[in-house]
Amino acid sequence: DVKVTQSSRYLVKRTGEKVFLECVQDMDHENMFWYRQDPGLGLRLIYFSYDVKMKEKGDIPEGYSVSREKKERFSLILESASTNQTSMYLCASSLQIGGLASYEQYFGPGTRLTVT
């Protein structure tokens, strides 16, 4: 079974703090993703990575950065947390079969971040 773990289930931070969300997958997947999930908006892609040290912006990268120093680990960084970043954050990974081939994403349990 693929396992995607996230460092925290619940996190409370103050405005202006630097926040690190960690994600680890144990199946040697090439691709890793960070999403945020908000009521009525579904999942929105923040960043993804298709290889170590590689990253691509998703649909809503503003206010976030990422780091992928090892294949199994993908970190999401909020440089200066703001209240509008209060959300559920979901990490996912997938195997890259190539081109237009289909692949499914495996999700972690999520981190519910509250910024006060």
Add this chain to the structure above:
Amino acid sequence: AQSVTQLDSHVSVSEGTPVLLRCNYSSSYSPSLFWYVQHPNKGLQLLLKYTSAATLVKGINGFEAEFKKSETSFHLTKPSAHMSDAAEYFCVAKTSYDKVIFGPGTSLSVIP
């Protein structure tokens, strides 16, 4: 523009009755299509996927979906709802190397 539409934000059914969750996509390419389920406070779990093989796809927990290219639809069905099916359901399209598009989700309630 590529998009995924889930026509109902909330569906309520009685236990033992059929479930229908609707999904339409808009894409210039033949997409791969997925349905995911999310139970409260959990991550998303893959229910089933369509990848240009059989148009009727069977998934886990008795769910199935039919790809209809002429209608650009991929509706999710189950013959008989169970209480444990109450969850949020997401239709997802993968249309190119990098692009995965999530629908907004449908919340399914099952009434005993």
